[in-house]
Amino acid sequence: MTAGHALTVTAADRAAHLEAARAAGAGGIGLRGGGRDYCRALSDVTDGWVRQLFAQAVEANPELKGRLAILAVGGYGRGELAPQSDLDVLLVHDVKGKKAMAAIEPIASALWYPMWDAGIKLGHAVRSVKEAMTLAADDLDSATALLTARWLAGDESLASEVIERGNASWGMHADRFLGGLRSRVRERQNQAGDVAYRLEPDLKSGHGGLRDVQSLMWARESGLAVLPEDLVELDRCYDTLLGVRVALHLSTQRPGDVLRLEDQDAASATGGWDDADALMADVAAAGRTIAWLVDENWGRSVASDDRPPDRAISSGIVLRNGEIELSDIANPASDPTLVLQAAVAAARNDCRIGRSTLDRLHEELAPWTGTWPVGAKDKLVALLLEGHRSIRVLEALDQRELFARLLPEWEPNRSKPQRNAYHRFTVDRHLWEAAANAAELVGRVSRPDLLVLGALFHDLGKGYPGDHTIVGMDLVRQVGPKLGLTPADVDTLVAMVEHHLLLPDVASRRDLTDEATISQVADALGSVERLDLLHALTEADSLATGPSAWGSWKEELVNELAARVRHVLGGGDVAEVTWRLFPDAETLLLMAAAEVAVGRRDDLITVVSPDSAGVFSQVAGVLSLHGLDVLTASAHSDEQGMAASQFRIVLPETGMNWRSLKTDLSRALAHQLAIEARLVERAKTYRRRRRTQAEQPGPPKVVFHDDASSNATVIEVRAVTKIGILHRITKAIGELGLDIRHASVQTIGMEVVDTFYVRTSAGDLVTDKFHRKEIQRALLHAVA
Incomplete structure (x- = not known):
């Protein structure tokens, strides 16, 4: 040719x-x-x-x-x-x-x-x-x-x-290939994660993806038995994922099977979905069904040497062939709590509920539209207290639409995606993960039952229109009495929903040495019991959200905030827990000696220099030039005209060149570094990060929080993140004659949420209306 x-x-x-x-x-x-x-x-x-x-x-x-x-x-x-x-x-x-x-x-x-x-x-x-x-x-x-x-x-x-x-x-070679195929399936699933619950699922290799179905069909050729009705469901869900994969390829015009956030809108439009949420809901529903059916058939067909012996668990519940089954005398119509009894038994024995039992419950269990049967709430709590062993059981119930029959308010959250920079799971899986995490923290609270229920319900409103916190509070007011909770317990659950973001938001955006910060949180919670519940819920929720929502830095701040609020709620004086000597004694000596110094201890960088409004922005600019993200910053000055600034940074995984950074910081303090020009050059050559959230942030916003501090004016700035944005913001603050006493810096996806505690050069609060408008004007210009 x-x-x-x-x-x-x-x-x-x-x-x-x-x-x-x-x-x-x-x-x-x-x-x-x-x-x-x-x-x-x-x-x-x-x-x-x-x-x-x-x-x-x-x-x-x-x-x-x-x-x-x-x-x-x-x-x-x-x-x-x-x-x-x-x-x-x-x-x-x-x-x-x-x-x-x-x-x-x-x-x-x-x-x-x-x-x-x-x-x-x-x-x-x-x-x-x-x-x-x-x-x-x-x-x-x-x-x-x-x-x-x-x-x-x-x-x-x-x-x-x-x-x-x-x-x-x-x-x-069926026996040899079957074992190798099963091992490969597990390894691939562990690496790629779940199709149903990931923010950016791998349609082919993920758990519940196309390869799972293909592998099961290959195993079927080796004699692995697959239930005929499962073949029909697998084929339907497989076809759904094929459609999504085709839409992804057509819309991006490039190979790949990971459905990334920035591609979901185009893929949904190409494939004929109403929007990206509808697309991701179909992906989640298909992925979870594939994962469940594939795991069920592999688990049923591959014999286990360590199966527990058959035995009766309770009246109506038996362990048979390694699975929980209803006994012949069981009657779900007369005892609706059998569904939760079976679920608790499966979680405690770390096994599945038998398919015949799930089918029978699906056919015979009527929806619980009114007050729950006596004892049902305690069985739900017992299930949740089994921690992560409960998740597979809850999934099984949900596959047969049983969980929503017990709790109709749950239905809108099934397979609902969360297309944002923080969450990695769909709403339903996030709530189950949070409840499982909470079960590991029950030793820290006086009411373990309210902790796991609060974790299960804290985001219940996300399946409904409107503000999910307000909607969730109303839902819990309806659900609590149906479960049989006392009015006082319902009030506590409502408070947990209302304030489930309070501790992490305050800890990462406010000055914990300010009396107003501690007093406001104490007033909002009202009791040590609620504080302890919320403290544990915060950790459980954050861990279920994703790695960006929890880490040693945030854990330290939340623990510090909780400890100070606990002191006040216990009858202590707020002044006893808000006074803090800053900087440390070594830094105070350097300030007394009027020396310029740059030092570092782990993730804390301290700069001592003559007091000047531009120091803060210069340090922030140098840190940006070196690609370092700032978490919090504080400033302190003395009567002799010396100042110290401390910046807590995110230590890069690849390490950093401290010698080079220290040299640049010293040059900047000596006004020998062209920070502005270098930031412009870095912005031109900087490789932009891949888009990490589905929707663009809103327009820049500057908000004054007048009640957030007892001795400073608090300014919150929201804007799209850019190279050197902290430098530009703090430079604008300094040019308007303001001293930064404390700063908290947070990046959420594509957006920065920076909070600054400022005072005038005379040490006063910023109260003049004209001055405030000019501050707002300057800051909006700085982030434009």
Whole structure:
């Protein structure tokens, strides 16, 4: 084949691919209803092109006609070709002798090069029948590829021989392959995480993804039993994820299976979803069903040597074949609490609820629309107190729509995505994770039952329109009495919902040495019991949210805040816990000696210099030049005209060059560093971070919090994060004659939320209206 002819075929192929993509994008093939039809259509188009290439290649090399065949394998073999999928093909031959590859090479080149020229990522191999069979017996990937292989062109009998012998080999080595397949499934799931609950799910490799279904089907070929009704559900959910994958490929025009935040809006529009939330809800629903059914069938079919012996758990509940079942005498209609009894037993024995029992409960359990049955609330609490063992059980109940029957208010939160910079789980999974985390902290509170219930309900309002905290408070006022809680306990749960963000927000945005900070939190909570509950809930909630929501720095601040508030609620004087000597004695000596000094202890950088309004912004600028994020900052000055500033930074994982940083800080203090110019240069060359949240932050905002401090004016600035933004903000503050006494700096996704405690140069609060307007004007200009 000539190069020109190859390019002609390539152009035709590209046109066919684009036409199929246009048809899907225009709704010719509904992706929201599933992607299998699209994938088959694209596979058919590609089949015709590959056959044409093969015919042309053999025509140019007629001596090998009848001795070759080309097979579609892998996803292409299944007819599941997405727009940016790899094209997996196998060229088999029966040519013998040392010169076999030399004879076949012109045909292989005539096949592969047009595919590469078309921009297709090609998975290809050339093998003799014997080589193909050897690999199929020893290599898991080669063996599974042949399970869905199909003939494309060439000698059909040769292709049939390879396919039939490959299937026979799989059966012969079933036991060995089954174990290897199961191990690979677990390893892949652990690495990729859950499709259903991740902010950016891996549609192919995640737990509950396409590969899970494929692996189960391969295992089924080895004799693993899969329930017929599960095959129907798996096929439906698999088709859903295929549709999402096609929409992702069409909208991004690039390969990949991770549905990133910045691609979700475009993918939903391309695929025909109402919006990205609807898309992600479908992904979550399909992913959780696949994960549950796949785990159920693997677990049921793979024998366990350490299964507990059969025994009666309670009246109506038995442990049988390693699963919790209803006994023959059990009657869910007369004893509705059996569903929670079975759930508690499953969690405590770390096993599943049997499928027959789940089906029976689904058929016989009526919704709990009124007051809960006597004892039901205690059983729910007992289930939640089992911690993370309860999550798999709750998932099983939810798969049969049982949890929402017990708690109808739960329904809007099922599979609801949280497309923001903080959360990694859907709302329902987040609440279960928070409750499981809370179960590990019950030793810190006097009411473990209220702690786990508060964790379960704290974000219940997110499934409803409006402010989720206000809505959640109203829901708990309705749910609490239905559970049988006393009015006092309901009030406590409502307070936990109302204030579930209070401690982390105050700890990270306010000055904990300010009397007003401690007094306001103490007044809001009112008792040590509520403080302890909220303190534990804060940790449980933050850990369930994601790594950006909890760390040693935030834990330290929250613990400090809680300890000070506890002192006040216990009858202590607020002044006893808000006075703090800053800076430390060593720094005070340097200030007394009127020396310029730059020092560091772990993540705390201290700068001593003559008192000047520009020092704070200079230090902030240098830290930004070195790519260091600031968490909090404090400033202190004495009567001799010396000042000290302390900056707590995020230590980079790769380490930092302290010598270089110290040198630049010293140069900046001596006014020898062109900070502004360097920040502009860094902004030009800085590689912008990938977008980390679904929606853009709102417009910049400057807010004065007049009641937040007893001795300073508190200014909060919200804006899109940029290189050097803290430097520009603090420079603007300094130019308006303000001293920064304390600062808290927080970055949430693409937005900074910076809080500054300031006083005038005379040490007064900022009360003049004109001055405030000018401050607001300057700060908005600084962050624009």
